Amino acid sequence: MARFPFSAIVGQDEMKTALLIAAVEPAIGGVMVFGDRGTGKSTAARALAALLPPITVVEGCRFGCEPDQRGTCPDPCTSGRKAKQAVPFVDLPLGATEDRVIGALDLERALRAGEKSFEPGLLARAHRGFLYVDEINLLEDHLVDLLLDVAASGENLVEREGLSVRHRARFVLIGSGNPEEGELRPQLLDRFGLSVEVRTPESIPDRVEIMRRCSAQERDPEGFAGQWDAAEQKVLRQIARGQKKLPDMDVPDDVLHDAAELCAAVRADGLRGELTLMRAARALAALKGAKAVRREHLLEVAPMALRHRLRRDVLDETGSTARIERAMEELFE
Amino acid sequence: MTGGGPAADARLALHLLALAPVQLGGACLRGGGPLRDMLVEEFRALLDPDTPWRRLPPHIDDERLLGGIDVAASLAAGKAVRQTGLLVEAAGGIMAIPMAERAGEALAGRIAQSLDGNHRGPAVILFDDGASEDERPPASLLERVALHCDLTTAKTCEMPRSMPREAIAPEHVGPVDDEGLSALAGTAEALGVDSVRALLFAMAAARTHAAACGRRTVEADDLAAAARLVLGPRATQMPPQPEQAPPADKEAPDNDAREQASDQVEHTLEDIVLDAATSSIPADLLERLASGLMQSRARGGGGGRRTRSRLRGKPLGARPGLPRGGARLALVDTLRAAVPWQPIRRSDPAFADRSTIVVRKEDVRVRRFEERAAAVTIFCVDASGSAAMARLAEAKGAVERLLAQAYVKRTEVALIAFRGAGAEILLPPTRSLTRARRALAALPGGGGTPLASGISNACLLAEAEQAKGRTPFLVFLTDGSANVSRDGTGGRTRAREDADAAAKAIAAAGHSAILIDISPRPRPDAEQLAVSMRARYLPLPLADSGAIERAVLDAQSRIAA
Numbered sequence: 001m002a003r004f005p006f007s008a009i010v011g012q013d014e015m016k017t018a019l020l021i022a023a024v025e026p027a028i029g030g031v032m033v034f035g036d037r038g039t040g041k042s043t044a045a046r047a048l049a050a051l052l053p054p055i056t057v058v059e060g061c062r063f064g065c066e067p068d069q070r071g072t073c074p075d076p077c078t079s080g081r082k083a084k085q086a087v088p089f090v091d092l093p094l095g096a097t098e099d100r101v102i103g104a105l106d107l108e109r110a111l112r113a114g115e116k117s118f119e120p121g122l123l124a125r126a127h128r129g130f131l132y133v134d135e136i137n138l139l140e141d142h143l144v145d146l147l148l149d150v151a152a153s154g155e156n157l158v159e160r161e162g163l164s165v166r167h168r169a170r171f172v173l174i175g176s177g178n179p180e181e182g183e184l185r186p187q188l189l190d191r192f193g194l195s196v197e198v199r200t201p202e203s204i205p206d207r208v209e210i211m212r213r214c215s216a217q218e219r220d221p222e223g224f225a226g227q228w229d230a231a232e233q234k235v236l237r238q239i240a241r242g243q244k245k246l247p248d249m250d251v252p253d254d255v256l257h258d259a260a261e262l263c264a265a266v267r268a269d270g271l272r273g274e275l276t277l278m279r280a281a282r283a284l285a286a287l288k289g290a291k292a293v294r295r296e297h298l299l300e301v302a303p304m305a306l307r308h309r310l311r312r313d314v315l316d317e318t319g320s321t322a323r324i325e326r327a328m329e330e331l332f333e
Numbered sequence: 334m335t336g337g338g339p340a341a342d343a344r345l346a347l348h349l350l351a352l353a354p355v356q357l358g359g360a361c362l363r364g365g366g367p368l369r370d371m372l373v374e375e376f377r378a379l380l381d382p383d384t385p386w387r388r389l390p391p392h393i394d395d396e397r398l399l400g401g402i403d404v405a406a407s408l409a410a411g412k413a414v415r416q417t418g419l420l421v422e423a424a425g426g427i428m429a430i431p432m433a434e435r436a437g438e439a440l441a442g443r444i445a446q447s448l449d450g451n452h453r454g455p456a457v458i459l460f461d462d463g464a465s466e467d468e469r470p471p472a473s474l475l476e477r478v479a480l481h482c483d484l485t486t487a488k489t490c491e492m493p494r495s496m497p498r499e500a501i502a503p504e505h506v507g508p509v510d511d512e513g514l515s516a517l518a519g520t521a522e523a524l525g526v527d528s529v530r531a532l533l534f535a536m537a538a539a540r541t542h543a544a545a546c547g548r549r550t551v552e553a554d555d556l557a558a559a560a561r562l563v564l565g566p567r568a569t570q571m572p573p574q575p576e577q578a579p580p581a582d583k584e585a586p587d588n589d590a591r592e593q594a595s596d597q598v599e600h601t602l603e604d605i606v607l608d609a610a611t612s613s614i615p616a617d618l619l620e621r622l623a624s625g626l627m628q629s630r631a632r633g634g635g636g637g638r639r640t641r642s643r644l645r646g647k648p649l650g651a652r653p654g655l656p657r658g659g660a661r662l663a664l665v666d667t668l669r670a671a672v673p674w675q676p677i678r679r680s681d682p683a684f685a686d687r688s689t690i691v692v693r694k695e696d697v698r699v700r701r702f703e704e705r706a707a708a709v710t711i712f713c714v715d716a717s718g719s720a721a722m723a724r725l726a727e728a729k730g731a732v733e734r735l736l737a738q739a740y741v742k743r744t745e746v747a748l749i750a751f752r753g754a755g756a757e758i759l760l761p762p763t764r765s766l767t768r769a770r771r772a773l774a775a776l777p778g779g780g781g782t783p784l785a786s787g788i789s790n791a792c793l794l795a796e797a798e799q800a801k802g803r804t805p806f807l808v809f810l811t812d813g814s815a816n817v818s819r820d821g822t823g824g825r826t827r828a829r830e831d832a833d834a835a836a837k838a839i840a841a842a843g844h845s846a847i848l849i850d851i852s853p854r855p856r857p858d859a860e861q862l863a864v865s866m867r868a869r870y871l872p873l874p875l876a877d878s879g880a881i882e883r884a885v886l887d888a889q890s891r892i893a894a
Contacts, residue, residue: 038529116673134473135442138438200528207521207532214533215536218356
């Protein structure tokens with residue numbers, strides 16, 4: 001079935017921006033999406049994965065090696081041919097075992113040949129793509145830890161069952177959850193690069209528009225995709241431009257100063273806030289085709305880069321977003 | 334006989350599901366007993382005889398559900414034998430999930446994924462036999478099936494005549510027009526249904542209903558039926574009532590609705606749709622709204638919280654040992670242990686001719702589980718007039734601080750308040766700061782001190798939590814001066830006797846507890862109470878929320894040690 005076009009998603013601007021930033025700058029370290037069920041969290045993530053141009057891999061490689069990395073994976077892959085495949089989108093099920101996530105001893109080969117070999121898990125499948133974890137707040141802590149660790153290092157290291165394997169696993173980690181159902185530990189939350197809050201569109205016309213588009217897409221997926229093709233191409237060009245511009249994107253000193261001041265004002269814990277803020281601002285500036293990072297870029301990404309890092313004052317009813325916005329107003333207006 | 338009534342609705346819902354299983358995702362049938370079985374039989378008769386129908390055993394493992402290596406067959410054959418997963422077998426058909434209210438989150442997650450995915454998985458029918466409000470199928474599954482039917486109050490005699498048979502394929506029905514979409518969106522908003530998925534389901538249900546009636550365009554009663562089957566049961570609030578429309582009789586599921594709809598020209602389409610949806614709002618919605626439970630159910634907290642309990646323990650991996658005394662054989666781990674030795678073992682002449690894997694006793698592994706008893710801290714707060722308002726604020730502060738700790742440590746917190754004539758659970762055990770804050774904000778003060786009710790309620794909650802395999806810890810914040818007895822009447826002596834009896838029940842049950850005396854001048858009352866419940870007694874006349882927090886954490890760590 002054809003995926004829903006990314007640009008046809010109604011509203012959800014913050015989430016779309018965050019996803020684009022993550023697509024341009026994978027080092028950002030994952031996006032945490034807070035929101036109720038049925039708000040289109042996974043639709044947006046899937047749509048972006050489907051939109052991206054196919055990746056070139058060594059034919060038959062189970063680890064998604066790029067052609068110039070041939071033979072560097074644990075298999076190692078040997079095929080001299082290249083193949084195109086869609087950007088992987090892996091949906092991590094809630095009850096996934098560690099085996100399935102990181103990979104395990106290949107039982108089939110062990111049984112057949114008495115051979116010790118590695119069966120890649122979901123992390124290998126997600127390489128160069130997206131790993132989506134719905135209700136990540138309900139996932140066992142040790143698995144969340146592991147995911148964040150691999151997402152940050154870009155490498156999966158397996159040392160178990162007599163196996164000693166390492167393989168590349170660079171992916172954009174997208175976690176979603178509903179804070180009403182229990183929270184993620186702050187230590188884990190802090191390790192996500194960006195966090196966005198998704199709500200259902202409240203206006204009736206928006207909701208009618210959603211139904212109209214979904215029904216149109218269901219009736220004629222191809223025709224619908226055709227209608228949105230121009231918009232989709234525009235997003236693709238924007239991503240390509242962002243990726244090209246990002247390495248040379250300059251962050252002027254005064255913007256760095258702004259970032260530090262803002263983090264101090266909202267008392268964001270640790271240095272990760274500043275770093276992410278800067279990276280996200282760079283990526284956004286690159287996406288927008290700017291020559292250098294400006295304060296407006298910083299302000300646009302500040303809520304998503306910082307809101308999950310504020311120390312929670314349990315007696316303070318004000319939401320994190322409001323606190324950041326207040327600080328931005330006080331500092332920069 | 335006109336339609337209406339839960340049985341007729343369920344029947345209609347299953348009829349629609351038979352026409353469009355993929356679009357509607359499935360149905361949830363709550364309660365109903367033999368009537369439900371009858372409806373399901375009828376539903377099966379509607380399906381093409383070749384449609385796969387699978388029943389999901391509650392304790393299915395991943396290999397069977399998703400497919401994988403059949404270990405037993407592989408062992409016998411000496412080569413890997415794959416088995417197909419149940420989800421694949423049922424693809425394009427129906428998966429029946431009995432006792433869905435007991436399905437774990439892991440299972441629910443996988444089924445939800447197959448429903449979400451590329452539309453190749455089966456539609457599901459959830460059989461919900463939950464008795465209490467909290468016992469519901471996992472929210473992630475409920476969200477993904479369009480049709481929710483509550484048969485708990487249904488009677489057989491309500492069954493309507495047979496369904497129309499002139500159905501056409503749903504894809505021949507034109508799209509819902511803008512007025513219809515607005516009516517659905519407006520209805521969803523009025524009922525507090527936030528999920529866009531529900532809206533899309535309502536749209537699909539309306540078209541399927543039109544198809545069931547053999548129409549190519551969606552009309553008012555199609556929208557009304559969709560609202561009744563999809564939106565009403567998901568309501569999280571009563572619709573605002575500008576002018577109360579005449580009740581009931583416009584909820585006909587089939588042809589009768591046409592005539593009735595024509596009587597209502599003065600109503601806008603949205604009114605008709607909203608009325609229809611209102612007829613299927615769960616009967617106990619108002620009650621639940623009042624008790625504050627709604628918020629959690631609407632957002633799926635109920636299901637999640639229950640299944641998050643670690644009843645079965647976290648698998649710790651396998652260790653060498655023989656499967657006896659209740660230990661279960663860890664087959665895969667056993668094989669893993671045997672595999673590296675195969676070349677050596679085959680070189681032993683005794684096994685040389687064996688083509689299968691050679692397993693020895695020392696390879697055998699058994700499963701281990703860690704029964705991690707999650708802790709639940711139950712606060713029982715005296716909100717009466719005698720515990721002055723200032724103290725109450727400190728108590729609230731302490732609860733919030735402890736909760737902030739609790740969610741770091743993944744323990745849960747519950748809150749019981751007693752004042753006036755009785756005690757109530759303001760906050761069922763939760764880890765959610767958001768919910769707790771809301772409950773605390775709503776905590777009023779003043780009135781008599783029904784200490785006995787407070788203590789008994791705390792004891793009951795502690796027992797319920799213990800039954801779920803968690804370790805309760807009780808924290809009482811009171812001045813110990815009871816003046817309302819258990820039956821809600823005044824009188825100090827009776828009240829004190831009742832409180833003392835309730836306290837002894839806690840001692841008898843063996844729950845760990847701490848009693849913090851929050852009166853400005855500690856009196857023997859509270860200390861006596863602490864002795865009765867064998868709790869630690871802590872007079873904190875000048876305590877602020879920080880001191881209370883430290884005291885509780887300290888007491889907890891002593892118990893843990």
